[in-house]
Amino acid sequence: MSINLPELESTEVAVAVAPSGRRHSRIPGMDAMRATSGFQRGMLVAGIVIVLFFAVVAIFAPLLAPYGFNDASANGKFFIRLSPPSGQHWFGVASGGEDVLSQVIYGARTALEVIILAVVLSIVIGVPLGLVSGYLGGWLDRVLVLITDSLFAFPSLLLAIIVSISINHGQNTQGGGILSAAISITVVYVPQYFRVVRNATVAAREEPYVEAARAIGAPPRVLMTRYLFGNVVQSVPVIATLNAGDAILTLAGLGFLGYGIEPSAGAEWGYELSKAVSDAGNGQWWTSLYPGLAIVLIVVGVTLVGESLNDVLNPLLRTAKVTDVELPALEAGSYRER
Amino acid sequence: MVWILVTVVFFTVRGIGDPIKSAFAGHLSDAEIAKREHAAGLDKPLLEQYWHYITSVAHGNFGKALTENTPISHILIVNGAATLELSFWAVIVALAVGIPLGRVAARYRDRLPDVGLRLFAVLAYAVPVFFLGLLLKLLFAIKLGWLPANGRAGGQIEPLLNSVSPNTHIYAINAILYGDPSYFWDVIKHAVLPAITLGLLVAGVFLRLVRVNLLQTLRSDYVEAARARGVHEGRVVRKHAFRNALIPVVTVMGLQIAALLGGAVLTETTFEWQGLGYKLAYFLNRRDFVAVQGIVTAAAVIVALISFVIDVIAALIDPRVRY
Numbered sequence: 038m039s040i041n042l043p044e045l046e047s048t049e050v051a052v053a054v055a056p057s058g059r060r061h062s063r064i065p066g067m068d069a070m071r072a073t074s075g076f077q078r079g080m081l082v083a084g085i086v087i088v089l090f091f092a093v094v095a096i097f098a099p100l101l102a103p104y105g106f107n108d109a110s111a112n113g114k115f116f117i118r119l120s121p122p123s124g125q126h127w128f129g130v131a132s133g134g135e136d137v138l139s140q141v142i143y144g145a146r147t148a149l150e151v152i153i154l155a156v157v158l159s160i161v162i163g164v165p166l167g168l169v170s171g172y173l174g175g176w177l178d179r180v181l182v183l184i185t186d187s188l189f190a191f192p193s194l195l196l197a198i199i200v201s202i203s204i205n206h207g208q209n210t211q212g213g214g215i216l217s218a219a220i221s222i223t224v225v226y227v228p229q230y231f232r233v234v235r236n237a238t239v240a241a242r243e244e245p246y247v248e249a250a251r252a253i254g255a256p257p258r259v260l261m262t263r264y265l266f267g268n269v270v271q272s273v274p275v276i277a278t279l280n281a282g283d284a285i286l287t288l289a290g291l292g293f294l295g296y297g298i299e300p301s302a303g304a305e306w307g308y309e310l311s312k313a314v315s316d317a318g319n320g321q322w323w324t325s326l327y328p329g330l331a332i333v334l335i336v337v338g339v340t341l342v343g344e345s346l347n348d349v350l351n352p353l354l355r356t357a358k359v360t361d362v363e364l365p366a367l368e369a370g371s372y373r374e375r
Numbered sequence: 376m377v378w379i380l381v382t383v384v385f386f387t388v389r390g391i392g393d394p395i396k397s398a399f400a401g402h403l404s405d406a407e408i409a410k411r412e413h414a415a416g417l418d419k420p421l422l423e424q425y426w427h428y429i430t431s432v433a434h435g436n437f438g439k440a441l442t443e444n445t446p447i448s449h450i451l452i453v454n455g456a457a458t459l460e461l462s463f464w465a466v467i468v469a470l471a472v473g474i475p476l477g478r479v480a481a482r483y484r485d486r487l488p489d490v491g492l493r494l495f496a497v498l499a500y501a502v503p504v505f506f507l508g509l510l511l512k513l514l515f516a517i518k519l520g521w522l523p524a525n526g527r528a529g530g531q532i533e534p535l536l537n538s539v540s541p542n543t544h545i546y547a548i549n550a551i552l553y554g555d556p557s558y559f560w561d562v563i564k565h566a567v568l569p570a571i572t573l574g575l576l577v578a579g580v581f582l583r584l585v586r587v588n589l590l591q592t593l594r595s596d597y598v599e600a601a602r603a604r605g606v607h608e609g610r611v612v613r614k615h616a617f618r619n620a621l622i623p624v625v626t627v628m629g630l631q632i633a634a635l636l637g638g639a640v641l642t643e644t645t646f647e648w649q650g651l652g653y654k655l656a657y658f659l660n661r662r663d664f665v666a667v668q669g670i671v672t673a674a675a676v677i678v679a680l681i682s683f684v685i686d687v688i689a690a691l692i693d694p695r696v697r698y
Contacts, residue, residue, distance in 0.1 A: 192637030
């Protein structure tokens with residue numbers, strides 16, 4: 038017995054601590070930074086810089102933007118419609134007479150609001166659902182998996198559009214507010230959180246430490262919140278960042294087709310681009326170029342952060358997600374092909 | 376699975392409102408609207424409508440669009456052919472760009488070409504399809520005037536192409552049937568920009584996939600054995616690893632079809648390409664939920680079918696996968 042004891046202890050420690058034992062630093066993200074090197078670190082830093090830049094722009098939009106996003110005049114003087122970039126209007130003037138620079142700056146605010154709301158909503162709905170479904174199993178699990186599986190087969194933009202119209206009760210207004218846009222996007226991403234959390238839960242359910250807790254008599258609620266949650270929630274930040282980029286594109290797609298944010302409620306890059314289609318036909322490039330570049334830049338930033346986080350934090354996810362880059366463990370290992 | 380999709384679509388789409396009311400309110404009397412709703416079966420209880428819809432879809436009957444007098448099945452064939460044509464060109468572009476570049480990236484791992492290509496993949500993912508489409512249009516259609524900006528064929532050519540019998544609705548084939556090479560050329564020129572736009576959406580994914588799978592295959596024992604025999608590295612990649620690395624790519628291609636269809640909506644809107652996506656946006660704006668649910672259901676069925684076919688193909692290529 039005395040020989041067996043340390044062995045038992047060590048396995049328990051390995052299982053219970055290893056998944057959550059990665060956090061060493063008090064500053065969030067510091068470990069991730071430390072675990073990177075070379076190109077990877079460059080990607081992460083570049084991504085963080087871009088995201089921070091947009092966050093700053095979004096927060097200080099009223100200070101940074103020279104005009105309001107819907108203003109077609111200043112000091113009683115109307116802007117000349119579709120005038121090209123100049124000293125007064127760095128990014129030119131849109132077809133409605135709005136300053137493109139101001140629209141782009143305020144667009145960052147809209148994008149950020151929608152994305153944060155959508156990601157938070159998806160996590161709040163998707164994670165508990167996945168946890169319960171994965172732990173309890175049975176018919177509930179089967180039904181939920183079947184539904185999410187079918188939703189995966191569905192072009193996500195279509196889903197978002199239909200939900201967006203449903204929320205606005207099919208009125209002929211151009212889209213709705215920030216919240217309805219966020220909900221439309223949420224519907225697309227809840228299945229992803231659900232799936233990842235559910236699979237992690239199913240895998241963790243039979244682990245010895247859960248078994249032990251169950252044997253002591255912990256009720257399911259405690260098991261889920263205290264023992265399983267901490268271990269299955271680890272992949273969530275990575276999915277959240279990867280999804281955030283995707284969500285920005287979905288929002289822009291919604292706006293482009295006219296189901297996004299109401300133009301008076303906020304500046305939205307996709308909607309601006311949809312109005313710029315006809316301008317492009319006349320060779321007026323500035324109304325489409327700048328909002329488009331803003332989308333590209335912020336998505337690149339978020340994607341770079343998500344990709345590097347994915348590599349660093351989540352070796353487990355990598356086997357499931359085929360689109361990922363290489364394993365850092367193997368990179369650092371003895372073998373290298375050249 | 377298809378049944379669940381049909382059900383989800385049916386009940387969500389009801390939320391987009393009443394097309395007859397929204398189209399004719401104010402123009403027609405209430406009695407007339409009620410009459411039209413009765414004719415369309417909209418006054419029946421929802422469950423009865425649902426049952427009716429399910430049974431008719433099972434028989435391949437999607438009903439008629441409410442806002443125009445065309446059967447949905449006709450729209451699915453005519454506009455579906457346009458989307459099929461566009462998707463075909465897009466997949467060609469995606470494969471032609473993604474696979475060779477993924478190979479290059481894996482071959483020169485962590486060196487300059489690889490880094491550059493990985494950034495390209497991220498960029499290809501980050502560019503919204505409609506923005507890329509607009510930029511291409513601005514540059515090649517409007518500034519340089521090399522390629523047409525909109526549509527599937529020139530204004531005079533389109534009706535001629537549609538008069539071909541048998542009409543396949545796929546213009547490239549119709550043009551061949553028509554027998555005038557310049558028409559075929561015209562069709563191809565119209566397809567270039569949309570195909571690149573939609574193709575690049577998927578090309579980045581293919582690039583990364585090929586790269587990762589090739590890197591994984593290059594680590595396997597048999598590749599090591601080939602190296603140990605003194606086979607040149609370029610030949611190892613070409614002859615030994617590449618084919619096996621493609622197997623997972625085939626599987627993911629199936630998953631990408633859904634993304635392709637979603638992207639097709641935006642691409643078709645940008646280029647006024649009269650496909651299913653273009654039609655879908657059109658019917659959505661008119662709140663014609665019968666047409667919307669028909670098109671969306673068809674899209675879902677197509678995605679489900681394609682992923683099944685892809686599974687079969689994967690099993691054929693890879694003897695380890697058996698069902």
